[in-house]
Amino acid sequence: MSLRARIGAPGTPADGREPGHLVPVYRAKLLEEIDLAEMSALTAAERRGRLERVLGHIISREGPVLSTAERDRLIRRVVDEALGLGVLEPLLEDPSVTEIMVNGPDQVFVERAGRVEPVPVRFASHEQLMQTIERIVSTVNRRVDESNPMVDARLPTGERVNVIIPPLALNGATLTIRRFPRAYTLRELIGMGTLDEQTLLLFAALVRAKFNIVVSGPTGAGKTTLLNALSGLIPEGERIITVEDAAELQLQQTHVIRLESRPPNVEGKGRITIRDLVRNSLRMRPDRIIVGEVRGGETLDMLQAMSTGHDGSLATVHANSAEDALMRLRTLASMSEVKVPYEALREQIHSAVDCIVQLARSADGSRRVAEVALLDGTPRADGRADGYRLATVCRFDARPLGPDRVVRGDFAHFPLPERAAERLRLADESVPPAFGVAGHPGELRIRETRTR
Secondary structure, eight states: OOHHHHHHOOOOOOSSSSOTTHHHHHHHHHHHHSOHHHHHTSOHHHHHHHHHHHHHHHHHHHOOOOOHHHHHHHHHHHHHHHHSOGGGHHHHHOTTEEEEEEESTTOEEEEETTEEEEOSOOOSOHHHHHHHHHHHHHTTTOOOBTTBOEEEEEOTTSOEEEEEOTTTOTTSOEEEEEOOOOOOOHHHHHHTTSSOHHHHHHHHHHHHTTOOEEEEEOTTSOHHHHHHHHHTTSOTTOOEEEEESSOOOOOOOSSEEEEEOBOOOTTSOOOBOHHHHHHHHTTSOOSEEEESOOOSTHHHHHHHHHTTTOTTOEEEEEOSSHHHHHHHHHHHHTTSSSOOOHHHHHHHHHHHOOEEEEEEEOTTSOEEEEEEEEEOOOOOTTOOOOEEEEEEEEEEEEOOOOTTOOOOEEEEEOOOOHHHHHHHHHTTOOOOGGGOOOSSOSEEEEEEOOOO
16 A cells, blocks of 8 residues: 555544544645655654654644644554554553454444453444554455455564454444554463472473474463464574474574465465475475474374474364364364375374463463473273373362462472373483472373274
């Protein structure tokens, strides 16, 4: 979109903070004053600063009489409409906001600290909301209209965006913006109550010993945040390839190659899927592969990579428990066009996945490690081999909610399975004290997975 089109787009915010009718008036005056060719050569920050100064001179010269606060708000609103996303700009700049949900022009919600709450922000009209949406999707060469009413996109600053418009959205155009997650370290996550010190030591040993780890959890449980933190434990110098639908991981290592899928263009061509990228990554001599989220047939390729020399790989999957994560992996792997027998898929998962880290989102909005489970390959006493053997080595035991409705509890630790402990020793990694082997795993559960 051209600079003139962006600055000249109509639309009048109206949230009562300053006269709404002044915004389009001063946007037009601003357009008359500036040199578009000169503006195009500036950076985004320089462009904003220049527009604010020019608009300040216009208001001082022509009026109206406004208080200092009203004048500053008017300048901010006009420039936000010209360069940014209008009424959503203050929300995007608020670091406490992790998600913005626009349910039509008159209803905006945000998520802060895991809790969803309404905010006193609204669009002037459905047309203004649609103009904001079109501005977003145009930055990634997409379009949204009745023939293409659902769009996924990503803002240049990394935020993920989903748009759905009428006739599919009955309440009006709906816009959801998920903020780019901040890169937390595991130490910072300890301070937030996501895990404890002993679990951090276990994660460090598992990652360095090249255990294949799958991070599981429901939407919004912090899977990407934990995956990014775990990646920080990978030794420097290894060649890491990340594969994501929308690039969010922020790895700090030197040798990192980032791959991102691509949706089809307006003609419906040019789509590059996660599976395409996973397959290609195998030809790029990776030491480790990190898949932001497995959702389909690429799961089979990921499992094959994990079990054929790419140890230490990481991935996430949507599931509500460690057992469900294994079943979900099997279901997703079966979506491949390669028809693999059920028994072979089960064995593939057994040989590929070493650890499931299950995350949970509590009633108070907090996110934490609910369980760490290792796949134990020890043969069953009855000789049957139709189930996944999971050994729980860490579990969060929540206490009853108190009057303050804050979730509290303790992390319980159990001995590692002997095979896992031996693998750590062979990799010259120490078993953390809380997970010392006592001859058998503390909690061994067998998940029956036979088909009917």
